[in-house]
Amino acid sequence: MRFVHTADWQLGMTRYFLNGEAQPRYSAARRDAVASIGPIAAESGAEFVVVAGDVFEHNQLSPRVVSQSLEAMRAIGVPVYLLPGNHDPLDASSVYTSALFLAECPDNVTVLDRAGVHEVRPGLEIVAAPWRSKAPTIDLVGDVLDGLSADGTTRVVVGHGGVDVFEPDRDKASLIRLAAVEAALDRGAVHYVALGDKHSRTEVGATGRVWYSGAPEVTNYDHIESDPGHVLVVDIDERDAKRAVHVEARKVGRWRFVSLRFTVDNSRDITDLGLNLDLMPDKDRTVVQLALTGSLTVTDKAELDACIDKHTRLFAALTSWDSQTDVVVLPADGEFDDLGIGGFAAAAVDELVATARDGGAQAEDARAALALLLRLVDRGAAA
Ligand SMILES: [Mn+2]
Structure with a gap:
Protein backbone atom coordinates (compact mmCIF):
# COMPACT_ATOMS: atom_id res chain seq x y z
CA MET A 1 0.00 0.00 0.00
CA ARG A 2 1.31 3.45 -0.86
CA PHE A 3 0.27 6.95 0.05
CA VAL A 4 1.67 10.48 -0.19
CA HIS A 5 2.70 12.29 3.02
CA THR A 6 2.81 16.07 2.75
CA ALA A 7 2.21 19.00 5.13
CA ASP A 8 2.51 22.74 5.67
CA TRP A 9 1.04 23.89 2.37
CA GLN A 10 0.10 27.13 4.16
CA LEU A 11 -1.97 28.18 1.16
CA GLY A 12 -2.59 31.92 1.19
CA MET A 13 0.87 32.73 2.54
CA THR A 14 2.49 35.93 1.29
CA ARG A 15 6.13 36.99 1.65
CA TYR A 16 6.59 40.71 2.23
CA PHE A 17 10.03 40.86 0.60
CA LEU A 18 8.94 39.63 -2.83
CA ASN A 19 8.97 42.13 -5.70
CA GLY A 20 5.49 43.16 -6.86
CA GLU A 21 5.23 40.75 -9.76
CA ALA A 22 7.05 37.95 -7.89
CA GLN A 23 4.38 37.52 -5.19
CA PRO A 24 1.65 36.22 -7.56
CA ARG A 25 4.21 33.91 -9.24
CA TYR A 26 5.25 32.55 -5.83
CA SER A 27 1.60 31.96 -4.86
CA ALA A 28 1.02 30.18 -8.17
CA ALA A 29 4.16 28.05 -7.60
CA ARG A 30 2.80 26.98 -4.22
CA ARG A 31 -0.47 25.87 -5.84
CA ASP A 32 1.51 24.16 -8.62
CA ALA A 33 3.46 22.20 -5.98
CA VAL A 34 0.12 20.94 -4.64
CA ALA A 35 -1.13 20.16 -8.15
CA SER A 36 2.05 18.17 -8.91
CA ILE A 37 1.09 15.69 -6.17
CA GLY A 38 -1.61 14.35 -8.55
CA PRO A 39 0.85 12.91 -11.11
CA ILE A 40 3.10 11.61 -8.29
CA ALA A 41 0.14 9.81 -6.69
CA ALA A 42 -0.91 8.33 -10.04
CA GLU A 43 2.56 7.20 -11.05
CA SER A 44 3.43 5.69 -7.65
CA GLY A 45 0.03 4.05 -7.22
CA ALA A 46 -0.71 6.01 -4.04
CA GLU A 47 -4.17 5.27 -2.60
CA PHE A 48 -4.49 8.60 -0.83
CA VAL A 49 -2.72 11.78 0.31
CA VAL A 50 -2.41 12.99 3.91
CA VAL A 51 -1.68 16.67 4.63
CA ALA A 52 -0.32 16.77 8.18
CA GLY A 53 -1.54 20.19 9.24
CA ASP A 54 -1.26 23.85 8.24
CA VAL A 55 -3.01 23.27 4.94
CA PHE A 56 -3.93 26.95 5.06
CA GLU A 57 -1.88 29.91 6.27
CA HIS A 58 -4.66 31.01 8.63
CA ASN A 59 -8.40 30.82 9.05
CA GLN A 60 -9.25 34.21 7.49
CA LEU A 61 -8.60 33.67 3.79
CA SER A 62 -9.88 35.41 0.71
CA PRO A 63 -12.63 33.43 -1.08
CA ARG A 64 -10.31 33.21 -4.08
CA VAL A 65 -7.61 31.38 -2.06
CA VAL A 66 -10.17 28.91 -0.67
CA SER A 67 -11.72 28.17 -4.09
CA GLN A 68 -8.37 27.83 -5.88
CA SER A 69 -6.99 25.59 -3.12
CA LEU A 70 -9.98 23.26 -3.25
CA GLU A 71 -9.71 23.10 -7.02
CA ALA A 72 -6.02 22.12 -6.74
CA MET A 73 -6.99 19.37 -4.25
CA ARG A 74 -9.76 18.09 -6.52
CA ALA A 75 -7.24 17.74 -9.34
CA ILE A 76 -5.03 15.44 -7.22
CA GLY A 77 -7.56 12.77 -8.12
CA VAL A 78 -7.17 10.41 -5.13
CA PRO A 79 -8.63 10.90 -1.62
CA VAL A 80 -6.97 13.79 0.23
CA TYR A 81 -7.12 13.93 4.05
CA LEU A 82 -6.57 17.35 5.63
CA LEU A 83 -5.43 17.76 9.24
CA PRO A 84 -6.12 21.09 10.97
CA GLY A 85 -2.83 22.41 12.42
CA ASN A 86 -1.77 25.44 14.46
CA HIS A 87 -2.24 27.81 11.50
CA ASP A 88 -5.69 26.49 10.62
CA PRO A 89 -7.10 25.01 13.84
CA LEU A 90 -10.62 23.70 14.09
CA ASP A 91 -11.82 26.60 16.25
CA ALA A 92 -14.96 28.72 16.02
CA SER A 93 -13.58 30.71 13.05
CA SER A 94 -12.19 27.67 11.22
CA VAL A 95 -11.87 27.76 7.44
CA TYR A 96 -12.95 24.10 7.44
CA THR A 97 -16.43 24.93 8.74
CA SER A 98 -16.89 28.10 6.64
CA ALA A 99 -19.85 28.19 4.26
CA LEU A 100 -17.57 28.52 1.23
CA PHE A 101 -15.37 25.55 2.18
CA LEU A 102 -18.39 23.35 2.88
CA ALA A 103 -20.10 24.38 -0.38
CA GLU A 104 -17.05 23.79 -2.58
CA CYS A 105 -15.21 20.93 -0.84
CA PRO A 106 -14.66 18.26 -3.52
CA ASP A 107 -15.78 14.67 -2.95
CA ASN A 108 -12.20 13.39 -2.67
CA VAL A 109 -11.31 15.78 0.20
CA THR A 110 -11.92 14.81 3.86
CA VAL A 111 -11.15 17.00 6.86
CA LEU A 112 -9.76 14.96 9.77
CA ASP A 113 -12.02 16.83 12.17
CA ARG A 114 -12.18 14.18 14.91
CA ALA A 115 -9.34 12.97 17.10
CA GLY A 116 -8.86 9.23 16.65
CA VAL A 117 -9.51 6.60 14.03
CA HIS A 118 -10.81 7.29 10.50
CA GLU A 119 -11.29 4.23 8.28
CA VAL A 120 -9.79 4.52 4.79
CA ARG A 121 -10.95 1.02 3.85
CA PRO A 122 -11.30 -2.24 5.79
CA GLY A 123 -7.91 -3.05 7.35
CA LEU A 124 -6.50 0.46 6.81
CA GLU A 125 -7.01 3.39 9.18
CA ILE A 126 -5.79 6.94 9.69
CA VAL A 127 -5.30 7.99 13.32
CA ALA A 128 -5.74 11.77 13.41
CA ALA A 129 -4.68 14.34 15.99
CA PRO A 130 -6.30 17.61 14.79
CA TRP A 131 -5.63 20.97 16.48
CA ARG A 132 -8.73 22.61 17.98
CA SER A 133 -6.94 25.78 19.10
CA LYS A 134 -3.63 27.52 18.56
CA ALA A 135 -2.43 26.45 22.01
CA PRO A 136 -3.21 22.87 22.96
CA THR A 137 -2.45 21.93 26.55
CA ILE A 138 -1.69 18.25 25.90
CA ASP A 139 0.32 16.02 23.54
CA LEU A 140 -2.46 15.52 20.96
CA VAL A 141 -0.62 12.65 19.23
CA GLY A 142 0.12 10.82 22.48
CA ASP A 143 -3.54 11.20 23.38
CA VAL A 144 -4.82 9.38 20.25
CA LEU A 145 -2.18 6.64 20.56
CA ASP A 146 -3.35 5.76 24.06
CA GLY A 147 -5.34 2.57 24.04
CA LEU A 148 -4.52 1.52 20.45
CA SER A 149 -3.26 -2.05 20.20
CA ALA A 150 -1.99 -4.37 17.47
CA ASP A 151 -5.04 -6.05 15.89
CA GLY A 152 -3.95 -6.60 12.31
CA THR A 153 -5.12 -3.17 11.12
CA THR A 154 -2.59 -1.03 9.23
CA ARG A 155 -2.52 2.42 10.81
CA VAL A 156 -1.08 5.75 9.72
CA VAL A 157 -0.91 8.46 12.40
CA VAL A 158 -1.30 12.07 11.21
CA GLY A 159 -0.13 14.74 13.64
CA HIS A 160 1.24 18.26 13.80
CA GLY A 161 3.64 20.20 16.01
CA GLY A 162 7.04 19.96 17.65
CA VAL A 163 8.56 16.72 18.92
CA ASP A 164 10.18 16.84 22.37
CA VAL A 165 13.58 15.52 21.23
CA PHE A 166 14.10 18.63 19.03
CA GLU A 167 13.00 21.22 21.58
CA PRO A 168 15.13 22.83 24.26
CA ASP A 169 12.03 23.29 26.45
CA ARG A 170 11.02 19.64 26.66
CA ASP A 171 8.42 20.29 29.32
CA LYS A 172 6.07 22.21 27.02
CA ALA A 173 2.75 20.38 27.42
CA SER A 174 1.81 20.36 23.72
CA LEU A 175 5.02 18.68 22.50
CA ILE A 176 4.75 15.26 20.88
CA ARG A 177 6.59 12.74 23.12
CA LEU A 178 8.73 10.57 20.86
CA ALA A 179 8.90 7.82 23.51
CA ALA A 180 5.09 7.35 23.39
CA VAL A 181 5.15 7.35 19.56
CA GLU A 182 7.93 4.76 19.45
CA ALA A 183 6.15 2.60 22.04
CA ALA A 184 3.01 2.52 19.84
CA LEU A 185 5.15 1.62 16.80
CA ASP A 186 6.95 -1.02 18.81
CA ARG A 187 3.76 -2.76 19.93
CA GLY A 188 2.53 -2.79 16.31
CA ALA A 189 -0.52 -0.60 17.02
CA VAL A 190 0.53 1.94 14.37
CA HIS A 191 2.98 1.68 11.48
CA TYR A 192 3.85 5.16 10.22
CA VAL A 193 3.64 8.63 11.76
CA ALA A 194 3.13 11.51 9.29
CA LEU A 195 4.07 14.79 10.94
CA GLY A 196 3.77 18.41 9.92
CA ASP A 197 5.10 21.71 11.29
CA LYS A 198 8.80 21.59 10.39
CA HIS A 199 9.15 22.94 6.85
CA SER A 200 12.34 21.01 6.21
CA ARG A 201 12.20 17.27 5.47
CA THR A 202 13.27 15.57 8.71
CA GLU A 203 13.38 12.03 10.00
CA VAL A 204 12.49 11.72 13.68
CA GLY A 205 14.24 9.03 15.71
CA ALA A 206 15.72 5.93 14.12
CA THR A 207 12.70 3.72 13.37
CA GLY A 208 12.40 5.00 9.76
CA ARG A 209 8.66 5.36 10.44
CA VAL A 210 8.39 8.91 11.82
CA TRP A 211 8.90 11.81 9.41
CA TYR A 212 8.23 15.45 8.83
CA SER A 213 7.68 15.72 5.06
CA GLY A 214 8.58 19.43 5.07
CA ALA A 215 6.71 22.01 3.01
CA PRO A 216 6.29 21.23 -0.72
CA GLU A 217 7.55 24.70 -1.65
CA VAL A 218 10.16 26.70 0.24
CA THR A 219 8.93 29.25 2.80
CA ASN A 220 12.12 30.46 4.47
CA TYR A 221 15.86 31.00 3.94
CA ASP A 222 18.14 27.98 3.75
CA HIS A 223 19.92 28.67 7.04
CA ILE A 224 16.52 28.10 8.75
CA GLU A 225 14.85 25.70 6.32
CA SER A 226 17.55 23.45 4.88
CA ASP A 227 15.56 20.85 2.95
CA PRO A 228 12.10 22.00 1.80
CA GLY A 229 10.35 21.25 -1.49
CA HIS A 230 9.51 17.56 -1.13
CA VAL A 231 6.57 15.24 -0.62
CA LEU A 232 7.11 11.71 0.69
CA VAL A 233 5.83 8.59 -1.04
CA VAL A 234 5.37 6.05 1.76
CA ASP A 235 5.13 2.33 1.04
CA ILE A 236 3.78 0.02 3.76
CA ASP A 237 4.00 -3.70 3.02
CA GLU A 238 0.61 -5.03 4.16
CA ARG A 239 1.64 -8.65 3.51
CA ASP A 240 4.42 -8.32 6.06
CA ALA A 241 3.36 -8.92 9.68
CA LYS A 242 5.74 -6.13 10.75
CA ARG A 243 4.46 -3.80 8.00
CA ALA A 244 7.88 -2.89 6.59
CA VAL A 245 7.98 0.78 5.59
CA HIS A 246 9.86 2.43 2.75
CA VAL A 247 9.91 6.22 2.40
CA GLU A 248 10.96 8.01 -0.78
CA ALA A 249 11.15 11.79 -1.19
CA ARG A 250 9.99 13.42 -4.41
CA LYS A 251 11.07 16.95 -5.27
CA VAL A 252 8.13 19.21 -6.14
CA GLY A 253 9.29 22.70 -5.11
CA ARG A 254 10.92 24.97 -7.67
CA TRP A 255 11.80 28.12 -5.72
MN1 LIG B 1 2.66 24.49 12.14
Whole structure:
Protein backbone atom coordinates (compact mmCIF):
# COMPACT_ATOMS: atom_id res chain seq x y z
CA MET A 1 0.00 0.00 0.00
CA ARG A 2 1.31 3.45 -0.86
CA PHE A 3 0.27 6.95 0.05
CA VAL A 4 1.67 10.48 -0.19
CA HIS A 5 2.70 12.29 3.02
CA THR A 6 2.81 16.07 2.75
CA ALA A 7 2.21 19.00 5.13
CA ASP A 8 2.51 22.74 5.67
CA TRP A 9 1.04 23.89 2.37
CA GLN A 10 0.10 27.13 4.16
CA LEU A 11 -1.97 28.18 1.16
CA GLY A 12 -2.59 31.92 1.19
CA MET A 13 0.87 32.73 2.54
CA THR A 14 2.49 35.93 1.29
CA ARG A 15 6.13 36.99 1.65
CA TYR A 16 6.59 40.71 2.23
CA PHE A 17 10.03 40.86 0.60
CA LEU A 18 8.94 39.63 -2.83
CA ASN A 19 8.97 42.13 -5.70
CA GLY A 20 5.49 43.16 -6.86
CA GLU A 21 5.23 40.75 -9.76
CA ALA A 22 7.05 37.95 -7.89
CA GLN A 23 4.38 37.52 -5.19
CA PRO A 24 1.65 36.22 -7.56
CA ARG A 25 4.21 33.91 -9.24
CA TYR A 26 5.25 32.55 -5.83
CA SER A 27 1.60 31.96 -4.86
CA ALA A 28 1.02 30.18 -8.17
CA ALA A 29 4.16 28.05 -7.60
CA ARG A 30 2.80 26.98 -4.22
CA ARG A 31 -0.47 25.87 -5.84
CA ASP A 32 1.51 24.16 -8.62
CA ALA A 33 3.46 22.20 -5.98
CA VAL A 34 0.12 20.94 -4.64
CA ALA A 35 -1.13 20.16 -8.15
CA SER A 36 2.05 18.17 -8.91
CA ILE A 37 1.09 15.69 -6.17
CA GLY A 38 -1.61 14.35 -8.55
CA PRO A 39 0.85 12.91 -11.11
CA ILE A 40 3.10 11.61 -8.29
CA ALA A 41 0.14 9.81 -6.69
CA ALA A 42 -0.91 8.33 -10.04
CA GLU A 43 2.56 7.20 -11.05
CA SER A 44 3.43 5.69 -7.65
CA GLY A 45 0.03 4.05 -7.22
CA ALA A 46 -0.71 6.01 -4.04
CA GLU A 47 -4.17 5.27 -2.60
CA PHE A 48 -4.49 8.60 -0.83
CA VAL A 49 -2.72 11.78 0.31
CA VAL A 50 -2.41 12.99 3.91
CA VAL A 51 -1.68 16.67 4.63
CA ALA A 52 -0.32 16.77 8.18
CA GLY A 53 -1.54 20.19 9.24
CA ASP A 54 -1.26 23.85 8.24
CA VAL A 55 -3.01 23.27 4.94
CA PHE A 56 -3.93 26.95 5.06
CA GLU A 57 -1.88 29.91 6.27
CA HIS A 58 -4.66 31.01 8.63
CA ASN A 59 -8.40 30.82 9.05
CA GLN A 60 -9.25 34.21 7.49
CA LEU A 61 -8.60 33.67 3.79
CA SER A 62 -9.88 35.41 0.71
CA PRO A 63 -12.63 33.43 -1.08
CA ARG A 64 -10.31 33.21 -4.08
CA VAL A 65 -7.61 31.38 -2.06
CA VAL A 66 -10.17 28.91 -0.67
CA SER A 67 -11.72 28.17 -4.09
CA GLN A 68 -8.37 27.83 -5.88
CA SER A 69 -6.99 25.59 -3.12
CA LEU A 70 -9.98 23.26 -3.25
CA GLU A 71 -9.71 23.10 -7.02
CA ALA A 72 -6.02 22.12 -6.74
CA MET A 73 -6.99 19.37 -4.25
CA ARG A 74 -9.76 18.09 -6.52
CA ALA A 75 -7.24 17.74 -9.34
CA ILE A 76 -5.03 15.44 -7.22
CA GLY A 77 -7.56 12.77 -8.12
CA VAL A 78 -7.17 10.41 -5.13
CA PRO A 79 -8.63 10.90 -1.62
CA VAL A 80 -6.97 13.79 0.23
CA TYR A 81 -7.12 13.93 4.05
CA LEU A 82 -6.57 17.35 5.63
CA LEU A 83 -5.43 17.76 9.24
CA PRO A 84 -6.12 21.09 10.97
CA GLY A 85 -2.83 22.41 12.42
CA ASN A 86 -1.77 25.44 14.46
CA HIS A 87 -2.24 27.81 11.50
CA ASP A 88 -5.69 26.49 10.62
CA PRO A 89 -7.10 25.01 13.84
CA LEU A 90 -10.62 23.70 14.09
CA ASP A 91 -11.82 26.60 16.25
CA ALA A 92 -14.96 28.72 16.02
CA SER A 93 -13.58 30.71 13.05
CA SER A 94 -12.19 27.67 11.22
CA VAL A 95 -11.87 27.76 7.44
CA TYR A 96 -12.95 24.10 7.44
CA THR A 97 -16.43 24.93 8.74
CA SER A 98 -16.89 28.10 6.64
CA ALA A 99 -19.85 28.19 4.26
CA LEU A 100 -17.57 28.52 1.23
CA PHE A 101 -15.37 25.55 2.18
CA LEU A 102 -18.39 23.35 2.88
CA ALA A 103 -20.10 24.38 -0.38
CA GLU A 104 -17.05 23.79 -2.58
CA CYS A 105 -15.21 20.93 -0.84
CA PRO A 106 -14.66 18.26 -3.52
CA ASP A 107 -15.78 14.67 -2.95
CA ASN A 108 -12.20 13.39 -2.67
CA VAL A 109 -11.31 15.78 0.20
CA THR A 110 -11.92 14.81 3.86
CA VAL A 111 -11.15 17.00 6.86
CA LEU A 112 -9.76 14.96 9.77
CA ASP A 113 -12.02 16.83 12.17
CA ARG A 114 -12.18 14.18 14.91
CA ALA A 115 -9.34 12.97 17.10
CA GLY A 116 -8.86 9.23 16.65
CA VAL A 117 -9.51 6.60 14.03
CA HIS A 118 -10.81 7.29 10.50
CA GLU A 119 -11.29 4.23 8.28
CA VAL A 120 -9.79 4.52 4.79
CA ARG A 121 -10.95 1.02 3.85
CA PRO A 122 -11.30 -2.24 5.79
CA GLY A 123 -7.91 -3.05 7.35
CA LEU A 124 -6.50 0.46 6.81
CA GLU A 125 -7.01 3.39 9.18
CA ILE A 126 -5.79 6.94 9.69
CA VAL A 127 -5.30 7.99 13.32
CA ALA A 128 -5.74 11.77 13.41
CA ALA A 129 -4.68 14.34 15.99
CA PRO A 130 -6.30 17.61 14.79
CA TRP A 131 -5.63 20.97 16.48
CA ARG A 132 -8.73 22.61 17.98
CA SER A 133 -6.94 25.78 19.10
CA LYS A 134 -3.63 27.52 18.56
CA ALA A 135 -2.43 26.45 22.01
CA PRO A 136 -3.21 22.87 22.96
CA THR A 137 -2.45 21.93 26.55
CA ILE A 138 -1.69 18.25 25.90
CA ASP A 139 0.32 16.02 23.54
CA LEU A 140 -2.46 15.52 20.96
CA VAL A 141 -0.62 12.65 19.23
CA GLY A 142 0.12 10.82 22.48
CA ASP A 143 -3.54 11.20 23.38
CA VAL A 144 -4.82 9.38 20.25
CA LEU A 145 -2.18 6.64 20.56
CA ASP A 146 -3.35 5.76 24.06
CA GLY A 147 -5.34 2.57 24.04
CA LEU A 148 -4.52 1.52 20.45
CA SER A 149 -3.26 -2.05 20.20
CA ALA A 150 -1.99 -4.37 17.47
CA ASP A 151 -5.04 -6.05 15.89
CA GLY A 152 -3.95 -6.60 12.31
CA THR A 153 -5.12 -3.17 11.12
CA THR A 154 -2.59 -1.03 9.23
CA ARG A 155 -2.52 2.42 10.81
CA VAL A 156 -1.08 5.75 9.72
CA VAL A 157 -0.91 8.46 12.40
CA VAL A 158 -1.30 12.07 11.21
CA GLY A 159 -0.13 14.74 13.64
CA HIS A 160 1.24 18.26 13.80
CA GLY A 161 3.64 20.20 16.01
CA GLY A 162 7.04 19.96 17.65
CA VAL A 163 8.56 16.72 18.92
CA ASP A 164 10.18 16.84 22.37
CA VAL A 165 13.58 15.52 21.23
CA PHE A 166 14.10 18.63 19.03
CA GLU A 167 13.00 21.22 21.58
CA PRO A 168 15.13 22.83 24.26
CA ASP A 169 12.03 23.29 26.45
CA ARG A 170 11.02 19.64 26.66
CA ASP A 171 8.42 20.29 29.32
CA LYS A 172 6.07 22.21 27.02
CA ALA A 173 2.75 20.38 27.42
CA SER A 174 1.81 20.36 23.72
CA LEU A 175 5.02 18.68 22.50
CA ILE A 176 4.75 15.26 20.88
CA ARG A 177 6.59 12.74 23.12
CA LEU A 178 8.73 10.57 20.86
CA ALA A 179 8.90 7.82 23.51
CA ALA A 180 5.09 7.35 23.39
CA VAL A 181 5.15 7.35 19.56
CA GLU A 182 7.93 4.76 19.45
CA ALA A 183 6.15 2.60 22.04
CA ALA A 184 3.01 2.52 19.84
CA LEU A 185 5.15 1.62 16.80
CA ASP A 186 6.95 -1.02 18.81
CA ARG A 187 3.76 -2.76 19.93
CA GLY A 188 2.53 -2.79 16.31
CA ALA A 189 -0.52 -0.60 17.02
CA VAL A 190 0.53 1.94 14.37
CA HIS A 191 2.98 1.68 11.48
CA TYR A 192 3.85 5.16 10.22
CA VAL A 193 3.64 8.63 11.76
CA ALA A 194 3.13 11.51 9.29
CA LEU A 195 4.07 14.79 10.94
CA GLY A 196 3.77 18.41 9.92
CA ASP A 197 5.10 21.71 11.29
CA LYS A 198 8.80 21.59 10.39
CA HIS A 199 9.15 22.94 6.85
CA SER A 200 12.34 21.01 6.21
CA ARG A 201 12.20 17.27 5.47
CA THR A 202 13.27 15.57 8.71
CA GLU A 203 13.38 12.03 10.00
CA VAL A 204 12.49 11.72 13.68
CA GLY A 205 14.24 9.03 15.71
CA ALA A 206 15.72 5.93 14.12
CA THR A 207 12.70 3.72 13.37
CA GLY A 208 12.40 5.00 9.76
CA ARG A 209 8.66 5.36 10.44
CA VAL A 210 8.39 8.91 11.82
CA TRP A 211 8.90 11.81 9.41
CA TYR A 212 8.23 15.45 8.83
CA SER A 213 7.68 15.72 5.06
CA GLY A 214 8.58 19.43 5.07
CA ALA A 215 6.71 22.01 3.01
CA PRO A 216 6.29 21.23 -0.72
CA GLU A 217 7.55 24.70 -1.65
CA VAL A 218 10.16 26.70 0.24
CA THR A 219 8.93 29.25 2.80
CA ASN A 220 12.12 30.46 4.47
CA TYR A 221 15.86 31.00 3.94
CA ASP A 222 18.14 27.98 3.75
CA HIS A 223 19.92 28.67 7.04
CA ILE A 224 16.52 28.10 8.75
CA GLU A 225 14.85 25.70 6.32
CA SER A 226 17.55 23.45 4.88
CA ASP A 227 15.56 20.85 2.95
CA PRO A 228 12.10 22.00 1.80
CA GLY A 229 10.35 21.25 -1.49
CA HIS A 230 9.51 17.56 -1.13
CA VAL A 231 6.57 15.24 -0.62
CA LEU A 232 7.11 11.71 0.69
CA VAL A 233 5.83 8.59 -1.04
CA VAL A 234 5.37 6.05 1.76
CA ASP A 235 5.13 2.33 1.04
CA ILE A 236 3.78 0.02 3.76
CA ASP A 237 4.00 -3.70 3.02
CA GLU A 238 0.61 -5.03 4.16
CA ARG A 239 1.64 -8.65 3.51
CA ASP A 240 4.42 -8.32 6.06
CA ALA A 241 3.36 -8.92 9.68
CA LYS A 242 5.74 -6.13 10.75
CA ARG A 243 4.46 -3.80 8.00
CA ALA A 244 7.88 -2.89 6.59
CA VAL A 245 7.98 0.78 5.59
CA HIS A 246 9.86 2.43 2.75
CA VAL A 247 9.91 6.22 2.40
CA GLU A 248 10.96 8.01 -0.78
CA ALA A 249 11.15 11.79 -1.19
CA ARG A 250 9.99 13.42 -4.41
CA LYS A 251 11.07 16.95 -5.27
CA VAL A 252 8.13 19.21 -6.14
CA GLY A 253 9.29 22.70 -5.11
CA ARG A 254 10.92 24.97 -7.67
CA TRP A 255 11.80 28.12 -5.72
CA ARG A 256 14.90 28.74 -3.58
CA PHE A 257 15.43 31.15 -0.67
CA VAL A 258 19.17 31.55 -0.15
CA SER A 259 21.18 33.29 2.58
CA LEU A 260 24.57 34.47 1.32
CA ARG A 261 27.45 35.81 3.42
CA PHE A 262 30.12 37.96 1.81
CA THR A 263 33.02 40.08 2.98
CA VAL A 264 33.43 43.23 0.88
CA ASP A 265 36.60 45.20 1.50
CA ASN A 266 37.55 46.30 -2.01
CA SER A 267 36.56 46.43 -5.65
CA ARG A 268 37.75 42.85 -6.24
CA ASP A 269 35.37 41.56 -3.56
CA ILE A 270 32.46 43.37 -5.21
CA THR A 271 33.34 41.88 -8.60
CA ASP A 272 33.46 38.48 -6.92
CA LEU A 273 30.04 39.04 -5.32
CA GLY A 274 28.62 40.05 -8.71
CA LEU A 275 30.05 36.90 -10.34
CA ASN A 276 28.54 34.70 -7.66
CA LEU A 277 25.14 36.31 -8.14
CA ASP A 278 25.49 36.05 -11.95
CA LEU A 279 26.12 32.30 -11.68
CA MET A 280 22.97 31.54 -9.69
CA PRO A 281 20.37 29.81 -11.90
CA ASP A 282 16.61 30.47 -12.07
CA LYS A 283 16.91 33.99 -10.69
CA ASP A 284 13.23 34.76 -11.27
CA ARG A 285 12.33 32.09 -8.70
CA THR A 286 15.24 32.66 -6.35
CA VAL A 287 15.21 34.93 -3.31
CA VAL A 288 18.60 36.01 -1.96
CA GLN A 289 19.26 37.52 1.43
CA LEU A 290 22.71 39.13 1.57
CA ALA A 291 24.81 39.41 4.71
CA LEU A 292 27.63 41.82 3.83
CA THR A 293 30.45 42.84 6.12
CA GLY A 294 33.56 44.93 5.49
CA SER A 295 34.73 48.46 4.98
CA LEU A 296 34.64 50.25 1.65
CA THR A 297 35.72 53.53 0.15
CA VAL A 298 32.99 55.82 -1.18
CA THR A 299 33.94 54.76 -4.73
CA ASP A 300 33.69 51.05 -3.90
CA LYS A 301 30.40 51.55 -2.08
CA ALA A 302 28.98 53.13 -5.25
CA GLU A 303 30.13 50.06 -7.19
CA LEU A 304 28.48 47.78 -4.61
CA ASP A 305 25.22 49.72 -4.83
CA ALA A 306 25.22 49.43 -8.63
CA CYS A 307 25.92 45.68 -8.38
CA ILE A 308 23.02 45.19 -5.97
CA ASP A 309 20.68 47.41 -8.01
CA LYS A 310 21.33 45.35 -11.13
CA HIS A 311 20.68 42.02 -9.41
CA THR A 312 17.62 43.32 -7.56
CA ARG A 313 16.02 43.66 -10.99
CA LEU A 314 16.87 40.04 -11.86
CA PHE A 315 16.02 38.06 -8.73
CA ALA A 316 12.52 37.43 -7.35
CA ALA A 317 13.95 39.36 -4.41
CA LEU A 318 17.40 40.47 -3.29
CA THR A 319 17.26 41.70 0.27
CA SER A 320 19.70 42.79 2.92
CA TRP A 321 20.05 40.51 5.95
CA ASP A 322 20.15 43.55 8.18
CA SER A 323 21.04 41.88 11.46
CA GLN A 324 24.09 40.26 9.81
CA THR A 325 25.15 43.21 7.65
CA ASP A 326 27.80 45.72 8.66
CA VAL A 327 29.45 47.67 5.87
CA VAL A 328 31.43 50.71 6.96
CA VAL A 329 32.00 53.38 4.33
CA LEU A 330 35.05 55.61 4.78
CA PRO A 331 36.52 58.06 2.28
CA ALA A 332 40.01 56.92 1.31
CA ASP A 333 43.03 59.22 1.26
CA GLY A 334 43.17 60.95 -2.10
CA GLU A 335 39.79 59.60 -3.21
CA PHE A 336 38.60 63.13 -4.01
CA ASP A 337 41.86 64.71 -5.10
CA ASP A 338 41.41 64.63 -8.87
CA LEU A 339 37.85 65.83 -9.28
CA GLY A 340 39.11 68.80 -11.25
CA ILE A 341 37.57 71.29 -8.91
CA GLY A 342 39.11 73.93 -6.77
CA GLY A 343 38.44 76.89 -4.54
CA PHE A 344 35.17 76.94 -2.68
CA ALA A 345 33.98 73.54 -4.07
CA ALA A 346 37.22 71.78 -3.10
CA ALA A 347 36.95 73.22 0.43
CA ALA A 348 33.37 71.89 0.65
CA VAL A 349 34.59 68.42 -0.39
CA ASP A 350 37.30 68.51 2.28
CA GLU A 351 34.67 69.37 4.83
CA LEU A 352 32.40 66.51 3.69
CA VAL A 353 35.32 64.04 3.91
CA ALA A 354 36.08 65.19 7.44
CA THR A 355 32.41 64.87 8.46
CA ALA A 356 32.15 61.43 6.86
CA ARG A 357 35.22 60.26 8.74
CA ASP A 358 34.27 61.61 12.16
CA GLY A 359 31.43 59.07 12.48
CA GLY A 360 29.09 61.68 14.01
CA ALA A 361 25.39 62.21 13.43
CA GLN A 362 25.91 63.73 9.98
CA ALA A 363 28.51 61.20 8.75
CA GLU A 364 25.93 59.16 6.82
CA ASP A 365 24.63 62.23 4.97
CA ALA A 366 28.18 63.35 4.18
CA ARG A 367 29.04 59.90 2.74
CA ALA A 368 25.87 59.97 0.63
CA ALA A 369 26.77 63.43 -0.67
CA LEU A 370 30.29 62.26 -1.58
CA ALA A 371 28.89 59.19 -3.35
CA LEU A 372 26.57 61.41 -5.36
CA LEU A 373 29.45 63.70 -6.23
CA LEU A 374 31.49 60.75 -7.54
CA ARG A 375 28.55 59.56 -9.58
CA LEU A 376 28.05 62.99 -11.09
CA VAL A 377 31.67 63.15 -12.21
CA ASP A 378 31.38 59.55 -13.43
CA ARG A 379 34.08 58.11 -11.20
CA GLY A 380 31.84 55.66 -9.42
CA ALA A 381 30.41 52.59 -11.11
CA ALA A 382 27.67 53.13 -13.67
CA ALA A 383 24.53 54.19 -11.87
MN1 LIG B 1 2.66 24.49 12.14
